[in-house]
Amino acid sequence: xxxxxxxxxxxxxxxxxxxxxxxxxxxxxxxxxxxxxxxxxxxxxxxxxxxxxxxxxxxxxxxxxxxxxxxxxxxxxxxxxxxxxxxxxxxxxxxxxxxx
Numbered sequence: 001x002x003x004x005x006x007x008x009x010x011x012x013x014x015x016x017x018x019x020x021x022x023x024x025x026x027x028x029x030x031x032x033x034x035x036x037x038x039x040x041x042x043x044x045x046x047x048x049x050x051x052x053x054x055x056x057x058x059x060x061x062x063x064x065x066x067x068x069x070x071x072x073x074x075x076x077x078x079x080x081x082x083x084x085x086x087x088x089x090x091x092x093x094x095x096x097x098x099x100x
Contacts, residue, residue, distance in 0.1 A: 038052065046077075
């Protein structure tokens with residue numbers, strides 16, 4: 001996940017205000033962050049706790065397929081401007097192709 005923002009372990013730790021060893025523990029031995037840190041990570045990366053914990057569920061439901069999951073991950077990595085453009089494009093396509 002940190003790679004998607006081009007961050008090293010040290011840089012991520014600095015941004016979260018924690019020690020590098022803590023981030024390393026999450027990455028290497030499967031240690032789960034405390035709840036407060038999990039919320040910070042979710043906010044920082046713009047993803048759900050389920051996603052960070054490896055549970056690829058959306059609104060309590062499993063995505064219908066990997067395509068939906070892939071689209072959601074791409075959208076989660078966009079800044080506000082890119083997300084707005086993607087929304088407009090998708091809305092236009094849905095209206096044109098599906099009448100939605």
